[in-house]
Amino acid sequence: MPNKDNNQFLLKIENQKLVLILFILGLIAACNSNPPTAKLPIIEGESTSQRIDELLASANNSLGANAARFRISAIELLLEQGSLNQAEFESNADGFRETLPPELRRRLTTAKANIANSQGNPQLALQFLTETLPINSNNTNPQLRRLLGNTYLLLDRPADAFRSYIENTEEFEGNESSQDFHNLAWDALMEIADTELSTLANSASNYTSRGWIELAKAVADQELSIKGQLDAIQQWRRVWSSHDAARILPYPLVQLQQNWEQRPRQVALLLPLQEQAGRAIQEGFLSAYYQSIDANRGAPLIKFYDSSGVTNIYPIYDEAVNDGADLIIGPLDKELVNQLHRLPNLSIPTLALNYTDQDSFSGPENFFQFGLAPENEIEQAAQLAASAGFKNAAIITPSGSDYLRLKSLFENAWNEAGGTVVSESAFDSDSDYAEIIKQSMAIDASEERAKKISALLPRDRIEFVPRRRQDIDFIYLIANPRQGRQIRPTLAFYFAESLPVIAYPSIYDGSDNADINNDLNGIIFLDAPWLLQESNSFKQQVSNSFRRTAGPLERLRAMGIDSFRLHDRLKQLSSLELDALGGATGVLTMNSDREIQRQLLAAQFLNGAPQILAPSKQLSR
16 A cells, blocks of 8 residues: 555645646637726826826737727716717727627717717717617616717707616616616606697507606696696596506606795885776786685685886885785886885895896896786797798887887897898878888889880880799788788788788787788787787686776786786796796796796787698798
């Protein structure tokens, strides 16, 4: 038998053989596998530019996936620091023509889509996301879902963005989707037009999307009342108790409860109650106030303060504050608004019912402005004409300083829209409209040329038909209904019947008289929904409570309605928790200077009555 020493010697030999075999197998495995993932150490204090340079140098000195990994990391850093051109250059490197591992392919596609979006080319970004790296039910990466949704929004496709945000969100629950994706989905829903939302609701094929749409409809139906919206949300949660959004509401809906708790409890109105304008606003405000009470939506305590003849707003304003108001609505007079605007601060929120003529700054922090500004109406008329591709405008207005200002406002708005005013004419109240139209359309110049020709040639050889100038795309008309009913037929008489006419809102007085308004047929104008939506049941109730008034006072009554609807929405609008609010004077939004602006409806006289025009059918060349 071998002794103990021999056994130990043999065991040592066997171990050495085993080590040698494992070493050889390791070499073979290394030759047949991908190279190890390379990483550059992060040096403390190293700048982003230095890090990018090191990554690109390593990419140039590496092969395959390692080179791609270094370069993609550099591209991501370039995007972070806003170096779009260099990021785009590196994203087109030759090394990316090789087949990349899925994770690197996703990162590269994400980077290229971000570059395209940043360069204003979301269509290319969408191509990367849906063709180069198709996103389907098996690809639920949250970063890609977010990027795809954002790209759809840039393309003005909110319905597709909504679908992207909610697709497979259960895969991310407890991750960033829990609140963030719900916020994104809600924001996308709010961008969808009502008609498209109805179509989306009919095509919704699963519980998740249908629930989201029903939530949006429930909230939209109660747009005019925070209390109504809160009640609608609670009812929706009872019906859709298993829905993800019932557990985690979008942030804007969570904020509704806080906004309701912080609503104004006492509102003071500073109005010239001895003037028609002040009384019309008061009537509108009270109509909306009692509507809210009747619907059990809650309403604040209201106090009125008469500002008729007031030249110094401060005493009456301080009186309202001392009486306990936590919101003031008014004043209406522009000079009184200017006085408040000049103050360094206001102790409580104040919604002025006019716009200051001091545009150097937005005023005190609590200062908001709302009114029926002609600038707003004229700018939208210019935008409407520009969207139709019109370039050259003729302006026809009454004479007088007020109308000269309106003409100047339109001319400035039209020039800013890229258009040119090629003709201007003004008429007096007793003018011969024929002469004004002949001048505007250059008919008189055509007749003068005919006279010169007839003086040179035998009269029996001349057949003359006057021609209007051909370089006018449309007419912008400022006139009241009586003037418009004479001007429109005169245009037709002088060969301008087919020329589009866009009018200032004064063309419509709110009257329902098709027989006499037939002469206005074809004229397009923009106005408040309150005047155009005759089927509005609330409007019919108000008409039964207060006598029907002429157009200007009806618009002020609508302004009173909206001032009530705004009383508990100012914080939402200023913080962008609420993008817009449907109002009687238009769709209401707030700009960065805390000015309420109105989006009006376009209408056209047909058969003697204004008919609201769909956006796609408003104007054509």
